[in-house]
Amino acid sequence: MRDHAAQLIGEAGIPVCTAATQVGISWPSAHQALIDRIDPVLDTRLEPVEVLGIDETRRGRPRFTRDPDTDRTVLLADRWHTGFVDLAGDQGLLGQVEGRTADDTAYWLHHAGPAWRARVQVVVIDMSTIYASAVRRMLPHARPAVDPFHVVQLATKMIGDVRRRVVREKYGRRGRSGDGEYGVKNLLLRNREHITPGQFDKIPSTLDGDTAGQQILLAWIAKEKLRDLIRLREPICGTHPTPERIRHHLHEFFTWCATYNHIPELTSLAQTIDRWRDPIITAIELGVSNAKSEGLNRVIKLEGRKAYGFRNTTNQRRRLRYATTRTSRRPPTVTTPRSPTVINEQHDPG
Incomplete structure (x- = not known):
């Protein structure tokens, strides 16, 4: 039952509450089953990327809280996510980081590792000085390109x-x-x-x-x-x-x-x-462009609508990355050879 609920949520994009109701288990059980299914897939090591795409997408409304010590407003969840996409390969969305500043972008690139960064040859971005600054800082050898x-x-x-x-x-x-x-x-x-x-x-x-x-x-x-x-x-x-x-x-x-x-x-x-x-x-x-990043942004927004929004940013990034890498996990299509057609040259009296 748990595996079936995780299949409905992860592959079909059904909301957790709907899948839990259909299967007959609780919401926490269905969501934990989804996490157990997703995390082993997403925790695999990233393969080298030659053409990297960087683009932002709106996560939702910003969330704030008040610090009890300083009595100041603190940002809990930014309204933007910055995504990193494999444009030349089939890995899809490599990851997301909350925010769209140069430091946020450099933070994700830093954790990708020096060996992974050394393989990046081209970075496709919008006409954004923020992303250009992060690319110069973390990928000085790569050639920036504008979509x-x-x-x-x-x-x-x-x-x-x-x-x-x-x-x-x-x-x-x-x-x-x-x-x-x-x-x-x-x-x-x-x-x-x-x-x-x-x-x-x-x-x-x-x-x-x-x-x-x-x-x-x-x-x-x-x-x-x-x-x-x-x-x-x-x-x-x-x-x-x-x-x-x-x-x-x-x-x-x-x-x-x-x-x-x-x-x-x-x-x-x-x-x-x-x-x-x-x-x-x-x-x-x-001849490069950020078209694949824009296409994945459409999938990200669609998944957000299916889930009726997200409150937990960690679960949101987990769900969105799993949804945008769905095609890369499908087994290759095997073409079955057709049997040769036999033509009967004899006259059919009927």
């Missing part, structure tokens, strides 16, 4: 900032239905290759009429030039990008931003890309 999705997301956010600013300057109010700038705002967020020729022609015809619209149009072109740089990655174009092509697209993007530096949001974007130039180039050259 391309967040680079494009930053450029897309820049377009929205430009549109809201120029609309406020032009009309003295927020944009609304009937404004030309408002009518094409969704087209500006889509990829160039995903819009029809008619939709493409609508963008310049709507925005090229005055100075306000031209600023939005220039910002949109800058976003597409940055996407041209990101799309040089081998998983997208199918060929390994050469340093000359990368430098060419970078030069085009920075030249465009410098030519129209009267747009403050465009200048700010160029400065940010320049600060993260080397990690962006590394991501393009190696």
